[in-house]
Amino acid sequence: MTTDPSYESTLRELATDRGVLRYHEAGEGPPLLLLHGSGPGVTGWRNYRGNLGFFAAHFRCLILEFPGFGVSDSAGGHPMVTAEQSVTDFLDGLGLDRVHIVGNSMGGIVATRFAISHPERVDRLVTIGGIGKNVFSPGPGEGIRLLMDFTENPTREALVRWLHSMVYDPALVTEELIEERWTQATAPDTLASAREMYGRTAFAARSTAASDTAPYWAMLHKVQAPTLLTWGRDDRVSPVDMALLPMRTLPRGELHVFPDCGHWVMIEQKAAFESAVLAFLTRASTRESTREGSGR
Numbered sequence: 001m002t003t004d005p006s007y008e009s010t011l012r013e014l015a016t017d018r019g020v021l022r023y024h025e026a027g028e029g030p031p032l033l034l035l036h037g038s039g040p041g042v043t044g045w046r047n048y049r050g051n052l053g054f055f056a057a058h059f060r061c062l063i064l065e066f067p068g069f070g071v072s073d074s075a076g077g078h079p080m081v082t083a084e085q086s087v088t089d090f091l092d093g094l095g096l097d098r099v100h101i102v103g104n105s106m107g108g109i110v111a112t113r114f115a116i117s118h119p120e121r122v123d124r125l126v127t128i129g130g131i132g133k134n135v136f137s138p139g140p141g142e143g144i145r146l147l148m149d150f151t152e153n154p155t156r157e158a159l160v161r162w163l164h165s166m167v168y169d170p171a172l173v174t175e176e177l178i179e180e181r182w183t184q185a186t187a188p189d190t191l192a193s194a195r196e197m198y199g200r201t202a203f204a205a206r207s208t209a210a211s212d213t214a215p216y217w218a219m220l221h222k223v224q225a226p227t228l229l230t231w232g233r234d235d236r237v238s239p240v241d242m243a244l245l246p247m248r249t250l251p252r253g254e255l256h257v258f259p260d261c262g263h264w265v266m267i268e269q270k271a272a273f274e275s276a277v278l279a280f281l282t283r284a285s286t287r288e289s290t291r292e293g294s295g296r
């Protein structure tokens with residue numbers, strides 16, 4: 001899967017009733033769970049490999065590989081549903097009662113839903129694009145439409161068009177990136193899983209079904225954890241106007257927008273992202289600061 005020597009050194013396995021969950025672990029300290037996004041050839045390792053060394057100096061980092069994306073065992077069912085269940089299975093399996101969570105795109109939605117359902121288990125929450133609802137821009141965004149194009153007709157050209165929609169700087173779309181994404185994205189099981197999410201028929205059916213229940217973005221007022229929304233100003237997958245609703249309705253939410261940056265904030269604005277997230281995760285809580293400032 002990768003020629004990176006650090007890949008095997010951090011890779012772990014956890015047996016669960018729904019199959020083996022694979023993950024990467026590094027560092028010591030408070031547990032920090034990192035959840036990846038969706039899209040052709042995605043893995044948790046590819047989302048966060050560049051950030052792991054930085055955060056491992058401060059936290060026990062755990063990069064979970066969701067079922068259905070070619071690394072952990074497939075659990076059957078819709079990938080979004082199995083992703084949510086896998087978070088509970090994973091934390092229970094490791095005996096972790098409470099964690100910080102960083103979620104990229106789909107991983108941010110999964111993390112947010114988990115924080116709504118299990119408020120006692122989330123200390124602080126960081127999202128990278130993805131959550132919220134289009135306010136001014138059309139939905140789905142350009143990147144999602146290109147993702148559906150690839151899923152319906154998986155060609156290298158379609159993959160390259162989608163990859164370019166993910167970034168501000170086209171130089172990030174290297175031949176190495178294209179090749180590693182292409183290899184995994186076209187594996188039969190991975191492609192079948194992707195079609196459950198982004199095939200046009202499946203996408204339309206999910207949107208219709210969602211209209212019968214309250215969407216997660218309408219329940220953001222239930223998120224109790226302090227939340228940092230991170231966003232690329234030039235995101236063409238989840239345009240930045242999507243941040244307006246969560247920014248207003250999250251009880252303890254704040255927003256950091258990065259310039260010259262697309263959907264992959266943790267990659268394209270690596271140093272600035274790491275600095276902002278570390279400051280957020282390690283600073284004293286507002287309530288503690290208020291007590292100290294009042295002399296109590």
